[in-house]
Amino acid sequence: MNVIPRDAYVRRLIDRKHNGLVKIVTGIRRCGKSYLLFTLFKQHLLDTGVPEDHIIGIALDDRANRELRDPDVCDRYVRSRMIDDGQYYVMLDEVQYIAGFEDVLNGFLHLPHVDVYVTGSNSRFLSSDIITEFRGRGDQIRVHPLSFAEYHDAVDGDWEDDWNDYSTFGGLPLVLAQPDEQSKIAYLSRLLDEIYLRDIIERNGIRNEAGFSELVDVIASAIGSLTNPGRLANTFASAGRLKLSQPTIIKYLGYLEEAFLVERASRYDIKGRRHIGALSKYYFEDIGLRNARLNFRQQEETHIMENAIYNELRLRGYAVDVGIVDIPQAGGGYKNVEVDFVANLGSKRYYVQSAFALPDADKRAQEVRPLLGIGDSFKKIVVVGGNKRPSRDEHGIVTMGLKQFLLNSDSLDL
Helix, strand or coil, X not given: CCCCCCHHHHHHHHHCCCCCCEEEEEECCCCCHHHHHHHHHHHHHHHCCCCHHHEEEEECCCHHHHHHHCHHHHHHHHHHCCCCCCCEEEEEECHHHCCCHHHHHHHHHCCCCEEEEEECCCHHHHCCCHHHHHCCCEEEEEECCCCHHHHHHHHCCCHHHHHHHHHHHCCCHHHXXXXXXXXXXXXXXXXXXXXXXXXXXHHHCCCCHHHHHHHHHHHHHCCCCCECHHHHHHHHHHCCCCCCCHHHHHHHHHHHHHCCCEXXXXXXXXXXXXXXXXXXXXXXXXXXXXXXXXXXXXXXXXHHHHHXXXXXXXXXXXXXXXXXXXXXXXXXXXEEEEEEEEEEECCEEEEEEEXXXXXXXXXXXXXXXXHHCCCCCCEEEEEECCCCCCEECCCCXXXXXXXXXXXXXXXXXX
């Protein structure tokens, strides 16, 4: 497998050097956190003149380092490696192996000329509220699976072939190391069942494993569909599934979000400028894991493309909501219509529609109708399947192909 540089994440680490905080590299398991820190970022430090003996790296999941899982032993060891007044970089991989690691890390922050970086891969460490463990002294770098651009660069194949593979097997880096499709299927299925879901079950003491498993099936089958715990509870009741109460469903969905396996996009009233809490959409952090959950049976191109666009917006740093806008009806009154994504980053905002195909004028009118009803000056974009050069209509709405959107990091500004 070719080296995947992951430059955007390396730059984020570089930008945070010497900021006085613990750099906490988080993200879904097997997305490349350890490789990012111990290979790519370490190489940056070496290239900029940092002596190798001033980089103190410990892989705590290595049996050879098991004694360093004792917090006092680890603390003494790291301090003993600092033999002069130069700048030191401490990197701890799988830091959750240290009991009470929060105190150890906070202690390192009191040392002069020490920069601290950690990763972790169990469900507790991956919890989205891990920053609170460091009492405001942590700086999180969220790592995602490979973007399609990273995947395409690594494979260096025809973009359509690469997209077909990516939309089936996702972007976990080790998928690229598998020799054939059967190996990829087996890897993803094993990873989902034995690592991700088992971690969630054990960490949270879930007793109703069958019900939890069925909920994961339902969410995987319904990516891109508006839902809420009430609707999901009704789905279980009406379909003769195992019964799950709304409070239980809320807890289980929270567990999936905390482990970064899925993300929730809330509804946002664009004209009213407020979130509407009734319904949300759920998207999988990795499309391959979603497909593995369904045994690669449901390969709906429209929903998978929508999930991929959502993931791309998130890894570019945008907060993403599902937009709702009221448009007037010919017979009077108003109708709620949906804008797939409202993407916000600071003062920037983009409205993005995902449309796998626009075969005729009627279909295009259907897709742009919600955008025309917004009424503000923020950029409005329709992403269609395939390879289409960006074009702008008389209303200023930009239409571009999925290839252009995913492979150009500046595609929102084309």
